[in-house]
Amino acid sequence: MKILLAPMEGVVDPVVRDLFTRIGGIDYCVTEFVRVTSTLLPKKVFYKYCPELHNKSHTSSGVPVFVQLLGSDLITMGENAHKAAELGAYGIDLNFGCPAKTVNRHDGGAALLKNPDRVFQIVSSVRRAVPQNKPVTVKVRLGYSDKTLTQEIALAAQEGGGHWLTVHARTKEEAYRPPAHWHYIKEMKDQVSIPVIANGDIWTTTDHKRCQEVSECEDTMLGRGLMATPDLALQIKKGGPAVEFQQWRTLLTNFMEESRQYRNETYAVQRTKQFTKLMARTYDESAQLFEAIKREKQYETINNRVQDFFCKREILPREERIS
Ligand SMILES: Cc1cc2nc3c(=O)[nH]c(=O)nc-3n(C[C@H](O)[C@H](O)[C@H](O)COP(=O)(O)O)c2cc1C
Missing domain, CATH: 3.20.20.70 (Aldolase class I)
Structure with a gap:
């Protein structure tokens, strides 16, 4: 196949x-x-x-x-x-x-x-x-x-x-x-x-x-x-279960960086918005991430938002456990 x-x-x-x-x-x-x-x-x-x-x-x-x-x-x-x-x-x-x-x-x-x-x-x-x-x-x-x-x-x-x-x-x-x-x-x-x-x-x-x-x-x-x-x-x-959105952090980070290297920051910005929107069909988190970046224009800001998004999500469950 x-x-x-x-x-x-x-x-x-x-x-x-x-x-x-x-x-x-x-x-x-x-x-x-x-x-x-x-x-x-x-x-x-x-x-x-x-x-x-x-x-x-x-x-x-x-x-x-x-x-x-x-x-x-x-x-x-x-x-x-x-x-x-x-x-x-x-x-x-x-x-x-x-x-x-x-x-x-x-x-x-x-x-x-x-x-x-x-x-x-x-x-x-x-x-x-x-x-x-x-x-x-x-x-x-x-x-x-x-x-x-x-x-x-x-x-x-x-x-x-x-x-x-x-x-x-x-x-x-x-x-x-x-x-x-x-x-x-x-x-x-x-x-x-x-x-x-x-x-x-x-x-x-x-x-x-x-x-x-x-x-x-x-x-x-x-x-x-x-x-x-x-x-x-x-x-x-x-086979096997679908991976969670959390596991796509490296993919998204590499995607941004490699798109920038391939063309430029503007291109990487546009592609990252497009990709998170396409992934939103499967992942609600990606829809949230798209909402968080859709109006941003700067590569650096979007990159920070992406990293923050994943960090928050990594920390949240731990905080929940402690409380
Ligand atoms: C944005 C977009 C661009 C496409 N560009 C091409 C293309 O360059 N060459 C091509 O043969 N098909 C192109 N297609 C058609 C896809 O290869 C595919 O046949 C179509 O999306 C149906 O498959 P899917 O439901 O798995 O997406 C494009 C489709 C989309 C949505």
Whole structure:
């Protein structure tokens, strides 16, 4: 059973990939999408999205990272995929799920699902451009506005040479509205012989089990669920109880510090607010912490608030015991 950390633009950056793969349970990562238009991108763009290229495209704990490309031009998609591979990308993942208006208007992301032959052409072009030992994988939604082309989409991914297919079980128009329709993943899986990876709305170990049953997929990709519960992949693989928020002090401290080193203090401030908000779905304490920092702008102040928050919580139970 494989678990992938989902690509999430503006959320899953190299810092998150590093910290989360150190927690464990994750088998592969995918970068945020690299937008390909009509040019061959310079090296620095690939290094920016995937600094792991300096480490043979693996996180510090040894988990492989795919570079994700988003675009529709057959020539430049091939050229950029070739370049990413040359720079050492473990593999290339192709994004056919992005719902963003500007991306779709410019013929990219989920808009391509309206015409599965375009998916086939793009996957084929990238497959031809990348050395055979590097996997080319495909990530899709169930369709653009309806689910009538799911089987054609799955076949297009396979026939184009996709090594595996990840399916986010919603259409573009369904955006992120629950529920995810896992049973459609099974229909797509029945069409193809390549592995299919189920994705969408796996928030708990129970969701994971249910998703595996309904989709009949062994392998899954976790996005927001992992951000809310950073050891979700580990819980799925090893069992055991969920850890308490108190135990995430080091994670949050490292998250702030590494985000600052990766970009700057403003970036770290924004990301820390985002992360505590995402974790609030699982932890009430994280909601409280978010409330305590949401209006703050200074890195130092937020860092102090985070440390105070955990210290108070460590001291409180002792005081309660004494009284
Ligand atoms: C903020 C955000 C950014 C995302 N960025 C990407 C992206 O860059 N590439 C991609 O293929 N999917 C992207 N996705 C979709 C996720 O990879 C995933 O398919 C979706 O969130 C459903 O999985 P989940 O319910 O486990 O979060 C993004 C989703 C979110 C919420």
